Amino acid sequence: MTKPVHDMNRPRSLAAFRRAEQLLPGGVNSPARAFGAVGGIPLFIERGEGASLIDIDGNRYLDYIGSWGPLILGHAHPRVVQSLQRAIAKGTSFGAPTEAENDLAEQIIGAVASIEKVRLVNSGTEATMSAIRLARGFTGREVIVKFAGNYHGHVDSLLVSAGSAAATLGVPSSPGVTAGTTRDTMVLAYNDVIGLENAFRTTGERIAGVIFEPIVGNMGVVRPTEAFCLALQRLTRQHGALLICDEVMTGFRVAYGGAQQLLNISADLTTLGKIVGGGLPVGAYGGRADIMDCVLPAGEVFQAGTLSGNPLATAAGSAMLDELLENPPYEQLDRLGTRLEAGLHQVAEAAGVPHTIARVGSMMTLFFHAETVTDWEIASRCDTSGYGRYFWGMIERGIYLPCSQFEALFISAAHTEADIDRTIEAAGEALKEVGNRE
Numbered sequence: 442m443t444k445p446v447h448d449m450n451r452p453r454s455l456a457a458f459r460r461a462e463q464l465l466p467g468g469v470n471s472p473a474r475a476f477g478a479v480g481g482i483p484l485f486i487e488r489g490e491g492a493s494l495i496d497i498d499g500n501r502y503l504d505y506i507g508s509w510g511p512l513i514l515g516h517a518h519p520r521v522v523q524s525l526q527r528a529i530a531k532g533t534s535f536g537a538p539t540e541a542e543n544d545l546a547e548q549i550i551g552a553v554a555s556i557e558k559v560r561l562v563n564s565g566t567e568a569t570m571s572a573i574r575l576a577r578g579f580t581g582r583e584v585i586v587k588f589a590g591n592y593h594g595h596v597d598s599l600l601v602s603a604g605s606a607a608a609t610l611g612v613p614s615s616p617g618v619t620a621g622t623t624r625d626t627m628v629l630a631y632n633d634v635i636g637l638e639n640a641f642r643t644t645g646e647r648i649a650g651v652i653f654e655p656i657v658g659n660m661g662v663v664r665p666t667e668a669f670c671l672a673l674q675r676l677t678r679q680h681g682a683l684l685i686c687d688e689v690m691t692g693f694r695v696a697y698g699g700a701q702q703l704l705n706i707s708a709d710l711t712t713l714g715k716i717v718g719g720g721l722p723v724g725a726y727g728g729r730a731d732i733m734d735c736v737l738p739a740g741e742v743f744q745a746g747t748l749s750g751n752p753l754a755t756a757a758g759s760a761m762l763d764e765l766l767e768n769p770p771y772e773q774l775d776r777l778g779t780r781l782e783a784g785l786h787q788v789a790e791a792a793g794v795p796h797t798i799a800r801v802g803s804m805m806t807l808f809f810h811a812e813t814v815t816d817w818e819i820a821s822r823c824d825t826s827g828y829g830r831y832f833w834g835m836i837e838r839g840i841y842l843p844c845s846q847f848e849a850l851f852i853s854a855a856h857t858e859a860d861i862d863r864t865i866e867a868a869g870e871a872l873k874e875v876g877n878r879e
């Protein structure tokens with residue numbers, strides 16, 4: 442990995458990380474922040490302003506992470522901040538119903554066509570964990586199908602890798618997850634229609650649900666084929682299994698109605714997170730009313746939460762969704778995305794770096810590999826050390842990209858055309874360095 446010489450520019454971050462390493466495992470509260478995939482010391486952040494992040498050493502960066510997805514309006518958006526200020530003065534948690542929960546639920550139901558009822562939780566992980574429990578409770582079946590390279594949070598039964606043969610039952614992908622927990626999870630290749638057909642042919646009557654990222658962000662951006670979407674919809678319906686669309690990343694990101702609106706698919710259950718919390722810890726799962734009414738106390742599938750529907754979280758989420766509905770940024774985001782994609786392609790060509798770019802609206806990945814990425818097997822062929830050098834070259838030029846090849850970058854509504862052009866120029870220089878090393 443690149444020797445991060447730039448740590449000289451960040452003595453405070455370096456000191457803070459050394460301290461954090463004594464206190465937190467790996468110095469962080471979530472592994473994606475640790476720069477493990479690119480080497481070096483993470484930036485410690487002092488504040489965010491619009492499209493910018495300022496670290497504790499006073500360096501300013503153009504931010505393409507947006508807290509890994511939630512901040513589609515940029516940092517500290519005035520409408521979100523005001524809504525939080527109003528809410529916080531009235532108390533931070535009641536453990537009793539509030540009208541603000543009705544408001545956010547109504548906004549979610551209004552946005553995502555397939556959601557008739559919704560339950561608010563505190564994270565994306567909680568949403569997916571609860572949705573698969575509900576799918577199993579509703580159908581009375583055990584098996585959940587998932588796809589390699591799709592991430593659904595750190596739910597035990599979804600921390601699974603494919604077994605040796607295709608379409609075998611999964612094996613744990615983390616110590617601490619038991620074989621018993623993952624025995625009822627099947628891992629298939631993304632975009633593999635035949636694999637999906639085979640799974641339903643052999644196991645159809647035992648499959649409770651299929652959970653998938655409708656546009657993948659968690660192996661870098663990967664689009665589903667139309668045939669794959671159609672097969673998901675058709676096979677789950679035919680076999681009485683539930684289609685669980687994990688829109689934690691894509692919800693309110695690729696369109697106000699999420700990927701389902703964009704791809705014209707309709708899920709039985711949808712999981713949300715990230716944008717729906719406006720930058721506070723929120724998740725949600727929702728779908729057909731007859732299914733959702735199986736959740737306690739309407740039904741018997743247990744799921745609860747001390748801070749669920751928290752008044753600060755609902756205030757931030759509602760303000761964010763109000764703004765997205767009244768001033769939709771999606772066309773602007775797509776224009777900026779188109780500009781960035783074209784520019785990056787051009788400078789990568791010029792630098793002689795083998796690459797392919799995948800983008801849906803404001804989600805994008807520059808893969809260090811020439812082949813179009815359709816599944817995890819292809820994604821895993823990327824030149825990750827080349828990506829690491831590119832990442833540090835960009836940090837040096839004041840551009841903060843995801844610290845892994847296998848994460849999407851996000852453009853926010855606070856980014857400008859000038860920001861995009863500056864990014865392309867920086868990428869041209871950084872990629873030339875990457876190209877020269879090879």
Ligand SMILES: *Cc1c(COP(=O)(O)O)cnc(C)c1O
Nearest residue numbers: 564565566592593594689690714
């Ligand atoms: C981020 C993410 C999750 C997990 O959400 P957390 O809030 O981090 O628990 C689940 N699914 C997808 C698609 C995600 O992008």
